[in-house]
Amino acid sequence: MKAVAQDTYGSAEVLELRDVPEPVAGDGEVLVRVRAAGVDAGVWHLMTGLPYLLRLMGYGLRAPKVPVRGREVAGRVEAVGAGVTRFRPGDEVFGFCEGAFAEYATAREDRFVTRPANLSAEQAAAVPLSAVTALQALRDTGRVRAGQRVLVIGAAGGVGTFAVQLGKAFGARVTGVCSTTKTDLVRALGADEVLDYTREDYADGSRAFDLVVDTAGNAPLARLRRALNPRGTLVLVGGEGGGRWLGGTDRVLRAMLLSPFVRQRLCGLFSAERVEDLESLRELIEAGSVTPVVDRTYRLGELPEAIRYLRESGACGKVVITM
Numbered sequence: 001m002k003a004v005a006q007d008t009y010g011s012a013e014v015l016e017l018r019d020v021p022e023p024v025a026g027d028g029e030v031l032v033r034v035r036a037a038g039v040d041a042g043v044w045h046l047m048t049g050l051p052y053l054l055r056l057m058g059y060g061l062r063a064p065k066v067p068v069r070g071r072e073v074a075g076r077v078e079a080v081g082a083g084v085t086r087f088r089p090g091d092e093v094f095g096f097c098e099g100a101f102a103e104y105a106t107a108r109e110d111r112f113v114t115r116p117a118n119l120s121a122e123q124a125a126a127v128p129l130s131a132v133t134a135l136q137a138l139r140d141t142g143r144v145r146a147g148q149r150v151l152v153i154g155a156a157g158g159v160g161t162f163a164v165q166l167g168k169a170f171g172a173r174v175t176g177v178c179s180t181t182k183t184d185l186v187r188a189l190g191a192d193e194v195l196d197y198t199r200e201d202y203a204d205g206s207r208a209f210d211l212v213v214d215t216a217g218n219a220p221l222a223r224l225r226r227a228l229n230p231r232g233t234l235v236l237v238g239g240e241g242g243g244r245w246l247g248g249t250d251r252v253l254r255a256m257l258l259s260p261f262v263r264q265r266l267c268g269l270f271s272a273e274r275v276e277d278l279e280s281l282r283e284l285i286e287a288g289s290v291t292p293v294v295d296r297t298y299r300l301g302e303l304p305e306a307i308r309y310l311r312e313s314g315a316c317g318k319v320v321i322t323m
Helices: 041-050 053-059 120-123 128-141 156-167 180-188 223-225 249-261 275-286 300-313
Strands: 002-005 014-020 029-039 072-080 091-098 105-110 112-114 150-152 172-177 194-196 210-214 230-236 263-269 294-299 319-321
Touching: 002 300, 014 249, 014 300, 029 120, 029 128, 029 194, 029 294, 041 112, 041 300, 072 105, 091 120, 091 275, 091 294, 112 128, 120 294, 120 319, 128 150, 128 156, 128 180, 128 275, 156 180, 156 294, 180 194, 194 223, 223 230, 223 249, 230 249, 230 294, 249 263, 263 294, 300 319
Parallel strands: 150 172, 150 210, 172 194, 210 230, 230 263, 294 319
Antiparallel strands: 002 014, 029 072, 029 105, 029 319, 072 091, 091 112
16 A cells, blocks of 8 residues: 655655555454545654654654654544444544554544544544644633633634634634734634734733633743733643754643642643544534634645645644545
């Protein structure tokens, strides 16, 4: 089968379209013919091995342990291993796996859910990591409640587009922050107010939010805290910058160390790939409360271009690979 793989860490040029053995569904596993795979910011970090902290977390010190990247998938079940009861060949599913940038991928059956009938495969592939991250940021870490004022920074991005919609689904009043060209999109997602960060300052003291979800990853903590009310909650979703060793995780660590000494809750989100959250999202999607935003699609062999676009242009929503 065809897959995009890498043997060393580096820029997008290390990715090669090559022939690799087709995986086989083991006990409790499902073999999926990949229709589409999501491209998230984590793909770049795992491809380059940056920050170095990732390598110490078990992804491979000198070279990647998993040569085929991609963790968000939508596709058709081709075969099931012994003991699988939830799916059968022909089912359309989406969920989490390793090695989604390939024609076939396998994972345990409890990593997938049935694809909503109102989503295409491309839309479904945009959901797993980004939507689950947004859900956990608002509902679990942020403890959002109806009527609260919520600020989503990076509202037009992969996680941000879901965060805006989920905030509205939970009954909050949502303000989205994005660039000039993306304000119409964020408004269309349901945001009550949209701030163009090139013209307006969300931390100028004219507003105070109960919950701030920062998906952009580089604003100083002091500035983010100025946007909070005295007992508000800040949730940091990932992070960029901060050096080659820690990357944006240093900001998360500083927030968590400071939080016990101030009245505001300062939290870093370490999202978990939970299939029960995918089930919750599927219900919201089927109800029409959440709709994935797909900016562009690329073919499998165009993965390097897709990653460059995501890094350099700042996609509106998600970038998706199609087979």
